[in-house]
Amino acid sequence: MFKVRLLLPLSFATVLLAGCTTTHYIQIEPTASVKEAHLQNDRAIKVTTSTQLGNHIGAIKTGLNERADIFTTNDVKESVNKSIINGLTQLGFTPDQGVYPPAELNVVITKMSYTTQAKSIKTTATLNFQLTATVNAKGQTYKANFGSQKVEQYGTLPYQSAVQNDMNELASKTVNRLLNDQNIIALLKK
Template identity: 65%
Template sequence: MLNKHFFLTLSLSTILLAGCSTTHYISITPEADVQTASLTNDRVINVSTNTQLNNSIGSIKTGINERADIFTTNDIKLSVKESVLKGLRELGFTPDQGLMPAADLQIEISKMSYTTEVETLKTIATLEFELKATLAAKGQTYKANYGSQKVREYGTMPYQQAVQDDMNALASQTVNRLLSDPNIITLLK
């Protein structure tokens, strides 16, 4: 009986020391948040998105040896495109109406990451989201980069919903930077 109790205690201690490993599956859906305006366009606005990134965003490792890999569950290219189009419509543009040739807005999702480092028992997470835009309109080409970064600190593993909320806030902030760029607005008018 004593050996059985000792073995059970040893087994539980080993499990606790080994840490916990899990996977966070999140959906990245940026929200455009722009002031409604009455801007107009005379040319069709063609928005396209692409990325070389896969659905792995990163991983979390805490000071108490918890670990979680983070993956997206949706098509990030489609969600960024829909968010930009929604924002353009809120600004007053009608992307699918106008003359040809179209104004061509190409957006590349160049960075989407969640990385952590441990200091004693505190975990420091760095979240990043970046877009590269190229707009060809009115005989001109305009290129710009938009990025957002956020640093979070915690002691234990954050919930999947918290990770999703943080990444979506960052993606939304980045999309809104693109939509508020005066050079983009001027070339689309």
């Protein structure tokens, strides 16, 4: 009986010292939030989205030796593309209607990361989401980079839902920056 009582606290202490390893599976689904407008397009608008990034976007390692790898579970290219098309529609554009050849909006997801640095028991996380957009319309080409960064601090491992919310907030801000670029709007509208 005495051995069992002594073994239990030692086992618990070993688990605490070893830390916790887990995996966070998140979905990146940015939401376009632009002021509705009554813009019109005479050319159809073809939106394409691509990336060379994989589905592993980073890892969390806390000062308490907790660890979580972060992976996306959805097609981020598709969700960003859908968000941009929804945003263009909110602005009044009808991307699937108009004269051909279409105006082209090519978007590349260039950075999507979640990195941490632990000092004592405080962990600092740096989140990044970046896009490059190229518009070919009206015989002109316009290229711009859009990015958002967020820095978070915490003591223990954040929940999967918190990581997902933070990354979606960042992706949404970046998409909205693209949709509010007046040079892009000018090339797409009538």
